[in-house]
Amino acid sequence: MKSTGFVWHEKYMWHDTGNALGVLPVSGDFQPWTHFENAETKRRLKNLMDAYGFTQKLKSIEPVYASVDQVCRVHKPDYVAHIKALSADKGGNAGESTPFGPGSYEIALLAAGGAIAAGNAILDGEIKNAYALIRPCGHHAEADRGRGFCIFxxxxxxxxxxxxxxxxxxxxxxxxxxxxxxxxxSVFYNDPSVLTISLHEDSLYPYNTGTINDRGDGDGEGYNINIPLPPGCGGGAYKQAFESIVLPALNLYQPDMILVANGLDASTWDPLGHMMLLSNHYRHMATALVNAAESLCDGRLLVCHEGGYSAGYVPFCGIAIMEALSGEESGVIDPFSRYENHWHDVQANQQAAIAAARDASLELLEAKLRSAV
Ligand SMILES: [Zn+2]
Structure with missing residues (x-):
């Protein structure tokens, strides 16, 4: 039995982000170039899977269009209607740095619906875990505006x-x-039923969010963990952040399912980040969550594609994660893995940042969980 599901639809690739200059705060004449978030990274990942016969080792999950009701549990109806109207015309900008062309409203519904379909297949017991290769990405989008290339x-x-x-x-x-x-x-900031954990480059985007002091509010206090990391982190820092914060937090919280916002832009070749992860480091993080899900929630793990802008390297990171989820081999050898060196070990400044994030989060989470019993 195939235990890992895979979501894909050709229409995801038809979401048109156009010219990068259209969303940058520039004035004057510059040569246009392709938007950072374009179809190529995702398409090359799917092509690599197909070329190595890996796609057929996963169970294909057909995405569905999310309903307006489902989307409006998170977004304001006015915002959803605004995107629909722009999309039906010439396209536009969903808010901050989120350009799109005609038809992207439906494609964005299909992306959210792809995540829903994959999770439903897991919860119905058809598969153990899944990778949703969906587009556009979603984790920056807020209730009333798109941000950072994310619509819904x-x-x-x-x-x-x-x-x-x-x-x-x-x-x-x-x-x-x-x-x-x-x-x-922002969606779950007051909600203790979702533990949100974000590992990210400190002060990158959005530049003024994601600090260790943003720990949730009201009933949700303690259930939001930010792990802002200094630029230059390799696999060693991420491993330490997992071992000292992410995995202990999951063990404390005991979720019924784990979801991953899978950005592959922490890779060493990414043009929009300054981290140093190689495909094996993503594999290690995915394996850690496979094991955590196995011990906590019958293996229920849903990985949703988010950012990642190196067309050359995203495919190797994505397929490494899918190998970890499925236990299947693709036969793909990452030609860039030889670039690992001592700078991938955890550095002192990275250890200090991780310790600060741990001190700000774990005790509070434990106390909140104890008082909730
Ligand atoms: Zn990103």
Whole structure:
């Protein structure tokens, strides 16, 4: 039996972000160039899977269009209607740095619906875990505006749907995109039924969010963990952050399912981040969550594609994660793995940042969980 699901649709690649200059704060004449977030990274990952016969080792999950009701559990109806109207015309900008062309409204519904379909297949027991290769990305989108190339908050919309099930009361979202998961954080900031954990480059994007002091509010206090990391982190820092914060937090919280906002822009070749992860480091993080899910929630783990802008390297990171999820081999050898060196070990300044994030989060989470019993 194939235990790992895979979501893909050709229409994801038809979301047109156009010219990068259209969203940059520049004036004057410059040669146009392709927007950082374009189809190529995702298409090359799918092509690599197909070329090595890996796609057929996963169970294909057909995405569905999320309904307006499902989307409006996270977004304001006016915002959704605004995107629909722009999309039906010539396209536009969903808010901050989120350009799109005609038809992207439906594609964004299909992205959120892809996450929902994959999670439903897991919760129905058809598969153990899944990788949703969806586009556009979602973790920056807020209730009333798109941000950072994200139109609808795919992971948050899917999480809201899963929480309607009788046996699903607590979810955890682990966001390892190099940028802060501000949108997901904002949706669940007052909600103890979703533990949100974001590992991100400190002060990158959005530049003023994602600090260790943003720990949730009201009933949700303690259930939001930010792990801002200095630029230059390699696998060693991420491993330490996992071992000292992410995994202990999951063990404390005991989620019924784990969701991952899977940004591949913490890779060493990414043009929009300054981290140094190689494909094996993503593999290690995915394996850690496979094991955590196995011990905590019958293996229920949903990985949703987010950022990642190196067309050359995203495919190797993505397929390494899918190998970890499925236990299947692709036969792909990452030609860049030889670039690992001592700078990938955890450095003193990185240890200090991780310790500060741990001190700000774990005790509080433990206290809140104890008082909630
Ligand atoms: Zn990102």
């Amino acid at each position: 908050a795919n992971v948050a919309i899917a999480a809201k749907e899963f929480l309607l099930r009788d046996n699903i009361n607590k979810l955890a979202v682990v966001d390892w995109d190099v940028h802060h998961g501000n949108g997901t954080e």
